[in-house]
Amino acid sequence: MDLFMESSVSEMERYKRQLMLEGFTPGHQALLKNSTAFVAGVGGLGGTAALYLAAAGIGKLVLVHRGDLTLSNMNRQILMREDWIGRSRVVMAKKTIGEINSGVVVDIHDRWITEPGLDELLPGVDITLSARPNFRERRILNRACIEGGVPMVEAAMDGMEAYLFNVLPGMTPCLDCVFPGDDPRWQELGFPVLGAVSGTLGCLMAIETIKILTGFGKPLVSKMLTFNLLDMRFKTLNIHRDENCSVCGGPGDRNDRAL
Numbered sequence: 001m002d003l004f005m006e007s008s009v010s011e012m013e014r015y016k017r018q019l020m021l022e023g024f025t026p027g028h029q030a031l032l033k034n035s036t037a038f039v040a041g042v043g044g045l046g047g048t049a050a051l052y053l054a055a056a057g058i059g060k061l062v063l064v065h066r067g068d069l070t071l072s073n074m075n076r077q078i079l080m081r082e083d084w085i086g087r088s089r090v091v092m093a094k095k096t097i098g099e100i101n102s103g104v105v106v107d108i109h110d111r112w113i114t115e116p117g118l119d120e121l122l123p124g125v126d127i128t129l130s131a132r133p134n135f136r137e138r139r140i141l142n143r144a145c146i147e148g149g150v151p152m153v154e155a156a157m158d159g160m161e162a163y164l165f166n167v168l169p170g171m172t173p174c175l176d177c178v179f180p181g182d183d184p185r186w187q188e189l190g191f192p193v194l195g196a197v198s199g200t201l202g203c204l205m206a207i208e209t210i211k212i213l214t215g216f217g218k219p220l221v222s223k224m225l226t227f228n229l230l231d232m233r234f235k236t237l238n239i240h241r242d243e244n245c246s247v248c249g250g251p252g253d254r255n256d257r258a259l
Helices: 009-014 026-033 046-056 089-100 115-121 135-148 195-214
Strands: 036-040 060-064 105-109 127-130 152-158 161-167 223-228 233-238
Touching (some): 036 046, 036 135, 046 089, 046 195, 060 089, 115 135, 127 135, 152 195
Parallel strands (some): 127 152
Antiparallel strands (some): 152 161, 223 233
């Protein structure tokens, strides 16, 4: 709280509208400012989440995404610019975030999420956002977060449908508990995307991230949010830890702990 109170007048002006939220105090803002979020993927989900975390005043973002921008990315990846096609997406993401909020520190890594090297990226990270379009990278990140005790916001979409849940090590189910096997029909670049759908989900990821980091509000704990925007159906489902899960190792004793 002291760090925020000592910040500049311009910072107070920047965040004054969110500080008008009932229950959202300068202390919450200070916690956000002093937090680091690791965003796995800067596409339609992760890019949107990163944008709104930056706008809200996150202190640091670690952006990890392999590959250059293509024209087909432009219907949903709001950190990108048309004149950047053919160049690294994480470089463009850092540039855009810097233009939105120059006070946010942004580290970038143009690489896949792989076991070798991931242990070098997670130290100092307070939360991760899982937004890669394949389960291989998601499962690697899930295991690393469980082993490192780092919370993870897990979300994915397909067409007009999507899901979102939080992985809180020792408290909630992990990704492998909820989805123990991959869908053999899934193709990384073979699913339809309407940008407004991925953007909606990315915003929800940012909100859950802010809640977990600051203690403001009530995040999803052992619950999954699903929605279908084709007919505006939203559901919240209970999810449970798998006692035989090879990643998180069975039921915990803190499932009733309130955040």
